[in-house]
Amino acid sequence: MQNRKETLDEWFMQAVLPHEPALLRYLYRNWRDNSSDVKDLCQEVLTRVYSAAQQDRPIKIKAFIFTTARNLLCDLVRRAQVVRIESVMDMETLNIPSEEVGVEEQVSARQELKYLQNAMKALPQKCRQVVELRRIYGFSQRETARRLGISEAAVESHIQRGVRGLSDSLRNISEIAATRFNAKSHSKAKKEKKT
Amino acid sequence: MTYANNAALLPSAEQLESEAASWLARIDKADDSNEIEIDLDDYAARDAEFEEWISRSPGHRVALLRLISVWKRTHRLGALKSPDVAVLKQNSSRLPLRRKIIGLAAAASILIIVGLANLNFVADVPAGEEYQTAKGGQKFVDLADGSKIELNSDTKLVADISQEKRIVTLDHGEAFFEVSHDKNRPFKIIAGDQAITVLGTKFAVHRKKNSIEVAVSEGKVQIDDLTDLQENPLIILTAGDIAEAEKGGFLLVRKDLKIVLRELSWRQKFIDFDNAPLIEAAAEFNRYNHTMLVIKDTEISKIRVSGKFKTDNLEAFVRFLTNGFGFHVSRTGKEILISG
Numbered sequence: 365m366q367n368r369k370e371t372l373d374e375w376f377m378q379a380v381l382p383h384e385p386a387l388l389r390y391l392y393r394n395w396r397d398n399s400s401d402v403k404d405l406c407q408e409v410l411t412r413v414y415s416a417a418q419q420d421r422p423i424k425i426k427a428f429i430f431t432t433a434r435n436l437l438c439d440l441v442r443r444a445q446v447v448r449i450e451s452v453m454d455m456e457t458l459n460i461p462s463e464e465v466g467v468e469e470q471v472s473a474r475q476e477l478k479y480l481q482n483a484m485k486a487l488p489q490k491c492r493q494v495v496e497l498r499r500i501y502g503f504s505q506r507e508t509a510r511r512l513g514i515s516e517a518a519v520e521s522h523i524q525r526g527v528r529g530l531s532d533s534l535r536n537i538s539e540i541a542a543t544r545f546n547a548k549s550h551s552k553a554k555k556e557k558k559t
Numbered sequence: 560m561t562y563a564n565n566a567a568l569l570p571s572a573e574q575l576e577s578e579a580a581s582w583l584a585r586i587d588k589a590d591d592s593n594e595i596e597i598d599l600d601d602y603a604a605r606d607a608e609f610e611e612w613i614s615r616s617p618g619h620r621v622a623l624l625r626l627i628s629v630w631k632r633t634h635r636l637g638a639l640k641s642p643d644v645a646v647l648k649q650n651s652s653r654l655p656l657r658r659k660i661i662g663l664a665a666a667a668s669i670l671i672i673v674g675l676a677n678l679n680f681v682a683d684v685p686a687g688e689e690y691q692t693a694k695g696g697q698k699f700v701d702l703a704d705g706s707k708i709e710l711n712s713d714t715k716l717v718a719d720i721s722q723e724k725r726i727v728t729l730d731h732g733e734a735f736f737e738v739s740h741d742k743n744r745p746f747k748i749i750a751g752d753q754a755i756t757v758l759g760t761k762f763a764v765h766r767k768k769n770s771i772e773v774a775v776s777e778g779k780v781q782i783d784d785l786t787d788l789q790e791n792p793l794i795i796l797t798a799g800d801i802a803e804a805e806k807g808g809f810l811l812v813r814k815d816l817k818i819v820l821r822e823l824s825w826r827q828k829f830i831d832f833d834n835a836p837l838i839e840a841a842a843e844f845n846r847y848n849h850t851m852l853v854i855k856d857t858e859i860s861k862i863r864v865s866g867k868f869k870t871d872n873l874e875a876f877v878r879f880l881t882n883g884f885g886f887h888v889s890r891t892g893k894e895i896l897i898s899g
Contacts, residue, residue, distance in 0.1 A: 373599060376621075377628040384625075407572035410625070411618040418617075480636050499633040504591040516588070524584040528576060531629045 372421075376414055379425050384410070387429055388535065394437060409433045483533035487526055490514075494522035495530075575622040582609060583626045597627055687719030687726070695847045695871050697828065705739035706746065711825050712847045712870065735826060828870050834863045840876075841897075848873050855898040859886065 387409060391402045412432050413422075422428035484492055490512075497508040498519075505523070509516040570578075586602055586609075599620065603610035613620055690710060692698050698710040703720045710716065714732025719725075725746040727736075738746045824831040830847075832840050838860035841852040847870040854860040862884065868876050873895070880886045880897055889896045 373624055377624055381625060381628045403572040407575065407618060407622065411621045414621050415617045477635060480633060495633060500636050505588045520584045520588055523587055524580045527583050527626050527630050528580045531626055534629055
């Protein structure tokens, strides 16, 4: 396992996705259009990063993400026929804030746990129970269904709703220690183990 | 969407995420482990429908990877289980003893229904026959319906048994119930804000401050949260499970049957410790005796002790601590102070 070459998907999850909260902050700051678009923009940036990495994985990951985001915003403004002034107010100053790229935003394990706990609390009760049994106690979906006295189809649908709910809650708050990963990958690209 | 006409005709992030979530649930279903080392290409090779979906665009894959990483992160919630609980799951033979409520199902597959609810509206002053034990006491009660109750030390309960209903209100303490089977008259135990409904089995309840604990050696136990309007059971326990349940949630522990039985040793007037922290052992003795055992040093309170003692033979335990561990003992009125 240790020596196996890290797949692109693994790299993406461990090195890129932890920057998503910072990316969202950047997009919210610089894109004053209807805020629901920001999720789409974020998805588009991440997809562009993923596609680019299929050729060549960037070394300075966070800077690469922000550059991609800035390019996307510039494209959009250029292509749009009608642009509301306020949506692009910072076009000229879309520079990537250096404090954002360089910042050592470490989330402690305790803080991460707090985020997750809050995200769990936001789930509907039954949904939360399903996620707990599956993820904390490690029961299979089948076993979870048996224990809760509900159908396996219901468990599957609770998991579907649960992961979306968690994703929404976590989207804005936490930034897992991506910096730690970067430090590690510089020394010797090792797969970060779950702690 | 602002840029949809320019970018490839991708569904919205919202739509993608919704599709990705249903794929995650499906992939997770095929995964019996808790590792979630999901190799998407591996999985795609086995599921043509998925392969079609994932290869529509890199955006589809990215949306799914986002959710997988969220799903993986939830694994950390495992840290919320207390260390003891984690140990219990892995190795049930070397466990510190923890006082539990024990439900012992007599017949193999009888279902016990345990209900948790805020029952403030239920009988403030319970009607029926009152039974009580003092510290160190123990009492056997035969109820009119054929059920038996065994009260542990320092316990008070009221039993209201009639043609229509069977309700026992546990004011405080711990009791072992041997409930006669009667489908039409569920046996309900009210413990503070929580209620336990039993159809017929053997069962012990230890009322704690904000929770109840249920352990099963045979058969099944179903716990309901009565505040859940959909009336779904909270969880179903099977043999070897112990759950600590409180309003709106539960903590599940798996245990060895031997340990479940050992925790019922109070019925034979014994306390049976297996590698229990001294502080817990002292608390256990203090449930039965007027003389309080006080551990003065936090250092020694963590020391593990094993052994079987009569509940009222505190002196034997104190001797065990002085002779075996060389601890110092001092006595003040109603307290025995132990220090390192």
